[in-house]
Amino acid sequence: MAQNANAGNCPLCRGHKKAGHALFSVDMGFGVVVVRHVPATICDQCGAEWFSDSVAAKLETIVAEARAKKALVEVTTLEDLPLAA
Numbered sequence: 600m601a602q603n604a605n606a607g608n609c610p611l612c613r614g615h616k617k618a619g620h621a622l623f624s625v626d627m628g629f630g631v632v633v634v635r636h637v638p639a640t641i642c643d644q645c646g647a648e649w650f651s652d653s654v655a656a657k658l659e660t661i662v663a664e665a666r667a668k669k670a671l672v673e674v675t676t677l678e679d680l681p682l683a684a
């Protein structure tokens with residue numbers, strides 16, 4: 600799901616990576632979690648996305664909380680997360 604945002608070209612298509620924001624979504628079976636405005640490294644050619652370890656950890660927490668309360672649809676935004684956290 601999440602990989603380190605290493606500098607360099609995209610390993611999938613060798614396109615250029617650039618910093619940006621992505622929409623993260625995961626289907627838990629009984630429900631869906633959507634996180635908007637997630638800091639990510641994005642390939643400008645094929646659109647592959649990479650999240651930093653701190654961002655991935657934050658996403659895992661959000662998914663775990665949604666799973667715990669059995670949310671059918673959980674939509675949230677990562678506005679408060681520093682890019683370099």
Ligand SMILES: [Zn+2]
Pocket residue numbers: 609610611612613614642643644645646647
């Ligand atoms: Zn690519």
